[in-house]
Amino acid sequence: MPFDPGSFGVVALAAYQPDWELFRTQLRSIQNQTHRNFRCLISADGGFDDIRDFVERELGGDQRFHVIGFEQRLGFYGNFERVLQHVPADAAWVALSDQDDCWYPSKLETLLPYLSNVSLVAAQARVVRKPDNVVVAESTQRKNVALAALLAQNQVTGSLCIFKRDLLDVGLPFPRLNTISQVHDHWLAVCAEAQGGALVIDEVVQDYVQHGGNVLGEVEGKKGLAKSLEHVKALSRKYRGSTSPLAMLRTANDLSFGWRRIMSDTLRQRMSGNSPVMNNAIAAFGTGHSWSSTLRVLISGLRSGEVALPCFVEFVAGTPVEIFTKNRRR
Structure with a gap:
């Protein structure tokens, strides 16, 4: 069945002790997407009440946003796995989201049509350092590579990608290795390239925010x-x-x-x-x-x-x- 770019999907956001100002900016940027047929699942890796209350207060009861909370701390890798396990079966696509970036209004609308031909599409971001708003790089300069090269070094940043929901049939549960090198976006990109193809486009679709609380970051990668x-x-x-x-x-x-x-x-x-x-x-x-x-x-x-x-x-x-x-x- 052909992929419908207007179809319903899920924005999967992993949250843990967010910077409230950055979190507010990110939530509003998701809320203001020109493609509006989605539900945003926010997995709170601890601190459920604070995150739930903040979302309800800031978004004025927008029913598309739903916080699921767990007191067991799993870390960013386990938290992304957990939120993806809650993606409903009727979703056609999934977009991953960090808690501290800023999406441009047409991000979803820009990326979704590409899923007619591939399992996953990723874009570029402008890298911005907070709190001084210094532009570190105009683009993340990710590139398209073959599967073997993608295994060697990841080219897909989770917060910049959207993928078809059926990728989760292969991707879940996440493989485990007790080291920081186990990252959800690398694994999902490899699954997508092996299944139906992964595509990286040159268009910048968001600000990728760097700050003192980043677990992984663009500056760290260089x-x-x-x-x-x-x-x-x-x-x-x-x-x-x-x-x-x-x-x-x-x-x-x-x-x-x-x-x-x-x-x-x-x-x-x-x-x-x-x-x-x-x-x-x-x-x-x-x-x-x-x-x-x-x-x-x-x-x-x-x-x-x-x-x-x-x-x-x-x-x-x-x-x-x-x-x-x-x-x-x-």
């Missing part, structure tokens, strides 16, 4: 090598309780090979009728991956700019542990 080392060190301390060389190597492996292996293996289990493109991508990063396939994807991606140097270095740092664990699996 860190240099020295900051990459500090990033791995901090994560090693958090997730492994140590900054020893071995702990940091294991953390680097989780950030690189580990997360891609989890995604590849889960994709292989859930997708029927594997295509050559999907098989080649899984051969590069799945369990028992071919080193020749892995190196081909990473080196060609580095040369083309589809894999950034800090990401490539994380794979290099994760290689000793990957070699050791692969030998033990044999």
Whole structure:
């Protein structure tokens, strides 16, 4: 059945201790969309009463907005999974939303027609730093890449994408790996590219707000090598309780090979009728991956700019542990 751009869908927003001024701006930007046939589900990861009362007060009882609350804190990854699990069956599409950005009025209207041809469409954002309103970048400059390169490095920011609801049949439940590298948008983009295609367009559809409370951010994504080392060190301390060389190597492996292996293996289990493109991508990063396939994807991606140097270095740092664990699996 052809996709109807005017169809009903859901904006899935994950909220946790929001900056109330930024949250107000984001809610109003969603409320003022030119495409109005939607319901906004807001999952409160704790603090349900405060978030519910704020939404009701600010939006004047707009019945399209509904807060679902849970006292169990799951973190941003688990909270996005939870809100997506509540998307009703009659929704034709889903748009992901952060709590602190600002959508341009025609965002939904601009993106929805593309779902006639693909499973997921993503756009660009202007990067703005708060509270001083400095424009960090005029565009996020995401790009279209093949599945293997997308597995290596994500090109889809969750808050910039819309996807068909049936993508959740493959995407839920989310795969699990205890590290910050497990991110909902990377996983959903990989599922979409494998299922019906993912498309990134050049149009800027919102402001992507950077501030001190960001879990992940655009500025963080452009860190240099020295900051990459500090990033791995901090994560090693958090997730492994140590900054020893071995702990940091294991953390680097989780950030690189580990997360891609989890995604590849889960994709292989859930997708029927594997295509050559999907098989080649899984051969590069799945369990028992071919080193020749892995190196081909990473080196060609580095040369083309589809894999950034800090990401490539994380794979290099994760290689000793990957070699050791692969030998033990044999």
